[in-house]
Amino acid sequence: MTGKIVGAFFGFLLLRNIVGALIGLYLGHLFDRAVKRFANKQNVEQWLSSGDSKQAIFFYTTFSVMGHVAKASGNVTPEHIQTANEFMTHMGLSKEQVAEAKEAFREGKSLGFPIKKKINLFKQYFGKRQDLCQFFIEIQIQTAYSDSILEPAEYELLLNIAKQLGFTKRHLGQLIVMWEAELRFQNYKKDQQQKNRKYERRRANSSSSDSGDHQRQNNTRDISSPSVADAYALLGISENETTKEIKRAYKRLMSQNHPDKLVAKGLPPEMMEVAKQKTQDIQSAYEIIKKARKF
Template identity: 40%
Template sequence: MHYFGKLIGVLFGTMFGGFLGALIGLYLGHRFDRARARANHPFGGTSGGYRGTASQQQRQGEFFKATFAVMGHVAKSKGQVTRQEIELASNIMQRMRLDPEQTSAAQAAFRDGKESDFPLDEILQKVRTVTAGRYDLLQFFLEVQVSAAFADGSLDPKERAILHTIAQGLGFSAAQLEQRLRMQEAAFRFQQGGFGGHHQGQYQGGQWQQAPSANQLKDAFELIGVSEDADSREVKRAYRKLMNEHHPDKLVAKGLPPEMMEMAKEKAQEIQNAYDLIKKEKGFK
């Protein structure tokens, strides 16, 4: 119960204004207590809100809803949301293997994000709060938005601009976002070459079924985040860092909604496939 402000308000109000002062102090104290309660529990409310410390399940729920709401906002950034963009969002939901109830919640959040008065800054602050500022979760959130924007194979200038706003709101620099955009563009091409985690892979039984092109090898390096002239030590260090940041079990343990674990698995497999291709083609051990 929050009553500290009321007590102080009544005390000082009585001292300086008698009964009337006490009433004014009580009112001001009440406003103070409510403001402090909202600061401590930003998603609380008089009904259906959090009481006490938000549970892991509640935080995961907020993260889940924010992911699709912001995705809808990015889709809307170009103007009218096209049928293709809706289908791409639905494809992401399918890749997550959401049940009907989860799909309905994701669709509702996506529609909320398309509203003209969507409070983007407030939602991004909420994401930072529910993730406790954990870099890997914030990075995953940003990568989902980048992946969704790139799902049609191109990035509109307005989408790029809103992604920069999102990155800044999550605490990432413009340079960090641009690196993620380059890595995602390479990942898209890598997937189109048959090496994506959720496609019928060309990599089977520990062997590539067809010789990769020079461009596919270049994309693998860029997907890992290193230059083509990187030595085996540099490649391995980048690979291990990415795998540590994208390990599905670690992400869920830190607050990633279980519903989004499939996407985390896909990303980890994508990184693994790129690393395996580089190792084979460059003869790294």
Template identity: 40%
Template sequence: MRLWGKFFGVGIGFMFGKFAGALLGLVIGHWWDTRGGKLKAIRRRGTNRQAVFFNSTFAVMGHVAKASGRVTEDDIRLASLVMDQMRLTGDARRDAQQAFRDGKAADFDLKGCLRAFRLLTLGRPELLQMFLEIQIQTALADGELQPKEQKILQVIATELGFKASQLNELLSRWQAEFRFRQSGGTQVQPIEQAYKVLGIAASAADQDVKRAYRKLMNEHHPDKLVAKGLPPEMMELAKQTAQDVQRAYDRIKAERGMR
């Protein structure tokens, strides 16, 4: 009998909301023991928080990929790229692929998965944002954001505690980063894209540019994210984003002659 999720859920829920929180934790824990139990335990080492992040990431990726009606070659390529970046091989890679397939199933409980994920990661904003950004990248894998994909992203954002305005800001930044990444961050890329990667206007003062850069680098600092529960294998994803931010910042500095 699977009871671990219930015990963990009650304990975490009680810490945050006493008796009412414990009841909520029990509900989420029950989901994890039953519905969540369909997802294979990809990580056999590390903390439970890392395992939940790992499993949920690939399952929800599969669900987002299916949103456009069918899983395209771009979707599969992105999932494979993520696995490559994480250096997944053998059983770990096969389990990740299975979680991706589980997420594509018609009966996949998206909201239940997200609520369990949010609770078991203790609602850490950096982890929640990283998770949401990975799903945004999945939706943008083919360079376009389909209405159904955006609708699912809205559900994900809401369940993770993000406002619509925050999702729109992330979408705008990631669409710019998608184009910026394709160009390799070269001087050929319009400077406007570099500003969008940092989430600021071209009219921003130098100090605001520096502030936006530092904020994004802090949010995507690999070591800090791992310390807060990001699976070590996903450190490469955080590094890639940090590199994109660095290139955009360097592009803007060169254009402005900033030191």
């Protein structure tokens, strides 16, 4: 408890606003948790020099900026809230962490949220890690697309964030195209999972296995799988690329999004599942291209 109080106090003094206090509060929470976890002074000092503080900054900034992006077009829609909640669920957050994430999200959508200061603070810790910065931007793109529409105000905000982190307008455009393709992969996967669950329930309740198999065919026949064009877009390449260039793009993306590597660089471990899903989508896209190009 002491760490939370001290952290909130010094966080407020540092940034002169409630955002600083909340960041300090979260850092203090991590400190208190470390003190409980380690019994001696040496281990506490080890925590102070570890990546936990960086992970706290990444965690808090991610959810607060998500709230700000959701508010960019004027109103936070139910779809924005649902995306944030699904993101928290996918991360497997504890009740305490969910409460912290929701508080950060609420702070981000509040009037006068200091977005530039927040991104500058993020940049101080992660500015030299382009893969982590890109991962962060992709999460914000996902938030903007919660309602399947990228509003002009949302785009302008994303562009400002990207530029502040050293990305060009062209690079942001490519990330948006890649996310649109990845979204089609994820929607297809969700549809498959939902229809398979329905099939399993009907199969369990059905007295005839033949009718169950027929029902499964009816459930899956009209599902549109991602196209080869979607696969190329997800990998950020064109259909004119050589096999060698395709393999290089695939390996680069897999390396950039490798969960263990990202966590080692400062990504909160709770976000590892998000990175895993992305590598699965990259792998799926690559397999589609391999099949189409026969290599």
